[in-house]
Amino acid sequence: xENANKPYNFKEEMKAMDKKDRLAAGHRMCAGCGGAxxxxxxxxxxxxxxxxxxxxxxxxxxxxxxxxxxTSYKDSYIHNAFENAGATMSGVETAYxxxxxxxxxxxxxxxxxxxxxxxxxxxxxxxxxxxxxxxHDFVYVCYDNGAYMNTGTQRSSATPKFxxxxxxxxxxxxxxxxQIRKDLAAIMAAHQIPYVGQTTFIGNFKDIYTKSEKAIYxxxxxxxxxxxxxxxxxxxxxxxxxxxxxxxxxTCYWPMFEVVDGKWILSYEPKNxxxxxxxxxxxxxxxxxxxxxNEGLIEEFQxxxxxxxxxxxxxCNA
Amino acid sequence: MxxxxxxxxxxxxxxxxxxxxxxxxxxxPITPSTEIPQYVATYIANGEIDTxxxxxxxxxxxxxxxxxxSAAGARALTATSSCGLALMWxxxxxxxxxxxxxxxxxxxxxxxxxxxxxxxxxDSMGARDSGWIQIYAESNQEAYDNxxxxxxxxxHKDVMLPVMICQDGFITSHGVxxxxxxxxxxVKDFVGEYNPEHYLLNSKEPMAVGPYAVxxxxxxxxxxxxxxLKNAKKVILEVAEEFEKMTGRKYGFFEEYKLDxxxxxxxxxxxAAGTCKAAVDDIRERTGKxxxxxxxxxxxxxxxxxxxxxxxxxxxxxxLDRSEMFAATxxxxxxxxxxxxxxxxxxxxxxxxxYGLGGRDITVTEFExxxxxxxxxxxxxxxxxxxxxxxxxx
Numbered sequence: 001x002e003n004a005n006k007p008y009n010f011k012e013e014m015k016a017m018d019k020k021d022r023l024a025a026g027h028r029m030c031a032g033c034g035g036a037x038x039x040x041x042x043x044x045x046x047x048x049x050x051x052x053x054x055x056x057x058x059x060x061x062x063x064x065x066x067x068x069x070x071t072s073y074k075d076s077y078i079h080n081a082f083e084n085a086g087a088t089m090s091g092v093e094t095a096y097x098x099x100x101x102x103x104x105x106x107x108x109x110x111x112x113x114x115x116x117x118x119x120x121x122x123x124x125x126x127x128x129x130x131x132x133x134x135x136h137d138f139v140y141v142c143y144d145n146g147a148y149m150n151t152g153t154q155r156s157s158a159t160p161k162f163x164x165x166x167x168x169x170x171x172x173x174x175x176x177x178x179q180i181r182k183d184l185a186a187i188m189a190a191h192q193i194p195y196v197g198q199t200t201f202i203g204n205f206k207d208i209y210t211k212s213e214k215a216i217y218x219x220x221x222x223x224x225x226x227x228x229x230x231x232x233x234x235x236x237x238x239x240x241x242x243x244x245x246x247x248x249x250x251t252c253y254w255p256m257f258e259v260v261d262g263k264w265i266l267s268y269e270p271k272n273x274x275x276x277x278x279x280x281x282x283x284x285x286x287x288x289x290x291x292x293x294n295e296g297l298i299e300e301f302q303x304x305x306x307x308x309x310x311x312x313x314x315x316c317n318a
Numbered sequence: 319m320x321x322x323x324x325x326x327x328x329x330x331x332x333x334x335x336x337x338x339x340x341x342x343x344x345x346x347p348i349t350p351s352t353e354i355p356q357y358v359a360t361y362i363a364n365g366e367i368d369t370x371x372x373x374x375x376x377x378x379x380x381x382x383x384x385x386x387x388s389a390a391g392a393r394a395l396t397a398t399s400s401c402g403l404a405l406m407w408x409x410x411x412x413x414x415x416x417x418x419x420x421x422x423x424x425x426x427x428x429x430x431x432x433x434x435x436x437x438x439x440x441d442s443m444g445a446r447d448s449g450w451i452q453i454y455a456e457s458n459q460e461a462y463d464n465x466x467x468x469x470x471x472x473x474h475k476d477v478m479l480p481v482m483i484c485q486d487g488f489i490t491s492h493g494v495x496x497x498x499x500x501x502x503x504x505v506k507d508f509v510g511e512y513n514p515e516h517y518l519l520n521s522k523e524p525m526a527v528g529p530y531a532v533x534x535x536x537x538x539x540x541x542x543x544x545x546x547l548k549n550a551k552k553v554i555l556e557v558a559e560e561f562e563k564m565t566g567r568k569y570g571f572f573e574e575y576k577l578d579x580x581x582x583x584x585x586x587x588x589x590a591a592g593t594c595k596a597a598v599d600d601i602r603e604r605t606g607k608x609x610x611x612x613x614x615x616x617x618x619x620x621x622x623x624x625x626x627x628x629x630x631x632x633x634x635x636x637x638l639d640r641s642e643m644f645a646a647t648x649x650x651x652x653x654x655x656x657x658x659x660x661x662x663x664x665x666x667x668x669x670x671x672x673y674g675l676g677g678r679d680i681t682v683t684e685f686e687x688x689x690x691x692x693x694x695x696x697x698x699x700x701x702x703x704x705x706x707x708x709x710x711x712x
Contacts, residue, residue, distance in 0.1 A: 053390070053518050068529035076518040078389050079528035080382055081408055087379030090372055091344060091386025091394065096519060098341045098370045099392060107521040127382065130375030 019044055020074070022052070027072040028064035032238025034201070034228030034245075035061050038143040039114060041205055042224065043075075045212035046110060053078065053092050055113030057085035057124050060150040061143065083123040086131035086140060089113040093136045110216050111138035117158035118148040121184050132191040132221045139215040139222045142184065145230035153233040157182040160253075161304065162297055163285045165233075170288035175297055180304060188223040189259040195220075196259040199267070200227035200245045207256055207267055214258070227254045235284020247279040252309040257316060264315040273309075276302045320565070321499040327455070327490035330462035330497055331397070331423045331483070332357030336367055337505040338469065341392035341512075344372035344383035346402060349435045350487040351425035354397040377402035381409035381422075388418040389527045391517030393469065395420060399487060400427035403441040407448070413480045414449025414543060416527060419472035419512075420480040422450070423465065426588065426640075427487040428676040436677020437487040439587065440641040442617075443650050449543050451481040451550055452618040456573075456591045458495045460615075461485040463567055466500065469509055470557045476549040482618075486589040488677065504564055547619040554616055571621035573613040574628055576602065580610030582692035583632040585625075585655050587614045588640060590673070590680050597685030609689045620654055626662030633696035634667040635659070636688050638708070640674045648672065648705030667695040673708035684708050 022043040029036040039054075039061065046052055052075040056062045062079045065072040080088040089111055099105045115124055120142040128140055147165050148154040155165040161180045164170040168177040185198045195218040197211035208226065215222035227248055231238040248254035251274045256267040277298055280286040289297050325333065332354050335343070345355035361367045374380045380396045387394035398406065403424060413420050424442055428434040442452055451471060455461035464483045472481045485491055500508070516525050531539060551571075558569040575591075576598055577583060584594055591613040601609050612628055629635055637656065639649020647653065652670030659668060671688065673680045688708070695701055 051519075051521055051524075055386075062528075063530040066526055066529045068531035068535050071526035071529075073526060074524065076520075076524040077526040078386065078518060079530075080385055080412055084379060084382035084409070087344075087374060087382035088386040090374070090379070091342060091383030091388075091392075092390040092518060093386075094342050094344075094370045094372055094383070095387040095390035095392035095394070098368065099390070099519060102341075102368065104391075105519050105521070107519075109519060126375060127379050130379055133375075134372065 019048060022046065022074045023065065024072045024074065028067065029060065030232060030238070032231045032241050033060070034145060034230060034241060035116070035143040037201055038141065038226045038228045041201070041208045042112060042141050042212040045209050045216060050110050051075065051107045052110045052112060055079070055085050055089040055092065055111070057113075057115035057119030058082035059116040059119055061114055061116065063150065082119050084127045085113045085115045085119060085124055086128035089138050089140075090131045090134065090136045093138050112141060112216060113138060114141045114143060116149065117142060117144040117146060118156045120144075121158045121182050122156050129191065132188060132193050132223065135220055137220055139224060141224045141226060143226050143228035145228050145233060146181070147230070147233050149230045149233045158184065162289055162301060164288060165285070175294070176285070176288065183308075185223070185225045185259070189262070189264075192262060193221040193223065194218050194261055195222035197223070198225045198254070198258070199256050200248060200254055201242060202245060202249055202256070202268070211258060233285070235287070236282050240282060244279070244282060247274065247282075250274045251276050251279040251305065253279050253305055255309060255312050257312060264312075264317070266312070266316040276305050319501070321501065323497050323499055324494050325458055325497050326353070326492050326494045327458045327461045327485045328353035328425065328492065329357065330458045331465050331485070333499065334462050334465035335395065336361050337466070337500070337502055338509050339367045340369055340395050342370050342372065342384070342387035342394040343396060344374045344380045344387070345396050346374050346377045346380045346398070348377070348399050348402040350427060350491045351397045351399040351402070351423065353491070354423050354425070377405040378409060381406040381413065384420050385409060385413050385416070385418055388413075388420050389416070389518050391514045391519050393512040395422065397423035397425070399425045400429055400441045403445060404429055407445070410445055410448040410450060412528070415539060417478040417546070418480055419469065419478055421465070421468040421472055422480065422482045424482050424484045425487050425491045426484050434676040435487070437489050437589070438640045438675045438677065442482060442484050443641040443643070445482070446618060446650060449479065450618060451479055451547070451616070453481065453483055453616055454587045454614060455483070455485045455490060456589055456613060458490060458493070459497050459567070461490060462497060462499070463561065463565070463569065466505060466508065467557045467561055467569070469512070471550060471553050473512055474553045475515065477546050477553050479543070479546050479550060484588075489589040498565070500565060508560070508564055551619050551621065569615060571616040571624050572628070573615060575611040575613060577610035577612055577628060577632075579608050581608045581633045582689050582696065583610050583612055583629055583635050584685065584688060585612045585614065585635060585637045585651065587617065587651060590638070590640070593680060593682055594685045597682045597689065600682060601686060601689055607689070607693065614651065617651075622654070622658040622661065625655060626658045626664060629659065630662070630664060632666070634692040636669050636671055636692050638671045638673055642672060642675070652705060667699060667701050669695065669701055669703070670705040671708050672705065678709055680708055
C-alpha cells in the first residue's frame with residue numbers, strides 16, 4: 001500500500017489543507033451542503049502530483065458542479081447517468097489499464113466516483129456491486145444525506161426510520177418512514193474488498209482525510225460512506241452542520257469505522273455516548289417524534305441505535 | 319490473398335473484433351449474441367489480442383462501461399441482443415449525445431413478451447431514434463464486412479457517433495456460411511490506430527463529460543447530432559469505396575437487386591432478402607415479369623432521397639417490416655419509405671407488410687404472393703389494406 005498506513009501527523013497534514021482545492025469555488029451547491037464538503041475533503045487527500053478522473057452519479061452534485069459550459073473540477077470528470085457511476089468508472093479504469101499497458105499514457109491516474117445515497121444504495125446498487133466484485137481499482141464515495149435531495153427529499157433505503165420525507169410524510173396516520181435504513185458499509189464489506197470506510201466531518205477532518213487517502217491509495221476497489229448532512233432535507237440551520245455531524249457520531253447514530261482486508265476497526269468511540277434525542281431534536285425531519293404521545297418512537301429509535309452500535313462493537317472486537 | 323473460411327455470423331464478427339484488436343469490451347451474455355464475447359474472451363485467454371474484457375453484471379452496465387472506456391480514450395465496443403439492447407436504452411442516447419465512437423455488435427432478436435429468442439428487428443428498430451448509425455447485414459459476409467468498416471465511420475472527425483452493426487439472430491448469427499476474410503495486416507491498415515482528439519486521460523487537457531445542459535444549450539446539441547448524421551452519409555460511402563478497393567466487395571446505403579428495369583419492388587432489411595432474391599430469380603425466369611429488391615443496408619442515417627430515386631421507375635412498392643411500431647399503421651420501414659416517396663413527389667401504390675416476427679419463417683412462395691399483389695395493385699390502382707401480414711394465422 002502506497003502511504004496507506006502512514007501515521008497521521010496533524011501539522012504536516014494541515015499543510016496539505018493548503019493544497020489547492022480540486023473542486024473550484026463557485027459551484028451551485030447550497031450553502032452548508034455536506035455533499036460539496038465531502039468532495040473537497042476526499043479530493044484533498046489526492047497526492048498533488050497524481051492525476052484523477054472524478055466520476056459522478058446524477059444528483060445534486062452533478063447538476064450543481066457541471067452545468068454546461070462550466071465545470072467545477074480541476075480534474076477530468078465524467079457523469080453518465082443516475083444508476084451507473086460504478087459501471088462507468090469500471091470502463092474508465094479499464095481503459096487506463098489497457099492504454100497504460102500499450103504505452104499510450106504515462107501519468108499516474110486515480111479514480112474516484114461520487115454518488116448520493118439514492119444513486120448508491122438504491123438505483124446504482126447493482127452497478128456498484130458489480131464494479132466492486134470485479135475488483136476495479138477505484139474509490140466509490142457515497143455522500144449519504146439520507147434521501148433523494150435533488151428531486152425534493154424523497155425517501156431512499158438510506159433514510160432512517162421515522163424520518164419525515166416527501167414520500168414518507170409524517171401525518172395523523174404516519175410516523176414517517178416505516179423501514180430501517182440499509183447498512184451499506186457492511187454490504188460493501190461483504191464484497192470482501194480491501195477497504196471500506198465510514199466517516200463524516202469531525203473536528204479537524206482528520207478522519208475523512210486519512211480514510212480518503214487509504215481508500216484512494218489502497219490497490220483495488222474501495223468504498224467510503226460519508227454522512228453528508230443536507231440543510232434543506234434535514235431541516236437545520238446550515239451553520240450548525242458541524243454540530244449535527246458531531247451529534248451523529250456522539251450518539252452513535254453514525255459510527256465511524258473502517259474495514260481493512262476484512263478486519264473491522266472502530267475509528268472513534270465517544271467517551272460519553274449521548275442520547276439519540278440530541279441528534280434528532282435539531283432536525284425538522286424528526287420534529288413529529290417530539291409531539292406528546294410519541295415518546296415510544298424515540299425509545300424505539302434509541303433501541304435501534306443501541307443494537308446497531310453493539311453489533312458494531314462485536315464486529316470490531318472492541 | 320483473401321482467406322476462404324466457413325463461419326457463423328457470430329464467429330465472423332468476433333473474428334473482425336480479433337483483427338481490429340480494440341482496447342475495451344464490456345459485455346453481458348444474452349442469446350443469440352453471447353458467442354461474440356465468448357470468442358473474444360477466448361482470444362484474450364489465448365493471448366491473441368490485447369483487448370480488456372469487462373464481464374459486467376448487466377447490459378446497462380455494459381453500455382455504461384463502454385461509454386466510460388470510450389470517454390477515457392479507448393477504442394471500445396460491446397455486443398448484445400433484444401432485451402439487452404432495451405436495458406441499454408438510456409445509455410444509447412448518452413453514447414450518441416456525448417459523441418462517443420462506440421461500436422455495438424447487435425444480433426437482432428425479438429423483444430419480450432412473450433419472451434422469444436428468435437430474429438426480428440424490434441430491438442434495433444426501437445432504438446432507431448437514439449442517434450446511432452445503424453447498418454444491417456443480409457449474410458455473414460456482410461456482417462463481417464460491415465464490422466470492419468464500423469470504426470472508420472464512427473471515429474471519423476466529422477461523424478463521432480456510435481455505430482450499431484446488425485445481423486439477424488440465429489439465421490445469420492448461428493448459420494454457418496462460406497466467407498471471405500481479409501488478411502490481418504490489411505485490416506490493421508484499413509481500420510488504423512485510434513487517436514482520440516479529446517479524452518479523459520489526456521493529462522495536458524482535463525476534460526469534463528456529461529454536463530447538465532438547460533434549454534439554452536440542449537437544442538443546439540441535438541442539431542449538432544443531426545449534422546453529424548448528415549456527414550455520416552458521405553463518410554459511409556467513402557469508407558465503402560475504400561473497402562471495395564481492398565476486397566472487391568461493393569457497399570452503399572442499400573443494395574439494388576434487379577431493380578434497374580423493375581416494375582415491382584420489395585423493400586426489405588436483413589437476412590430475408592436472400593429468400594426474396596430467390597423469388598425474384600424464380601419469377602423472372604418463369605414469367606419474365608420485372609421484379610426487383612431494394613435491400614436497406616444503412617437505416618440510420620436514413621437515405622431518404624436515394625431510396626426514392628432508386629424506386630422512381632417502379633409501378634408499385636411493398637415495404638416489408640420485421641418489427642411492429644404499434645401505431646396500428648404498419649412498421650417503421652414502411653412509414654419512412656412511404657414518406658420518402660411522398661416527399662419525392664412519387665404517386666404510386668405502396669403497401670406495408672409485417673413478416674417474420676419472433677423468427678417466423680418467410681418462404682419464396684410468400685414473396686411470390688407479394689409480387690403478385692404488387693402487380694394487381696399497379697393494374698387496379700387499388701391498395702385495399704395499407705398494411706397486412708405475411709404468414710399470419712388468422
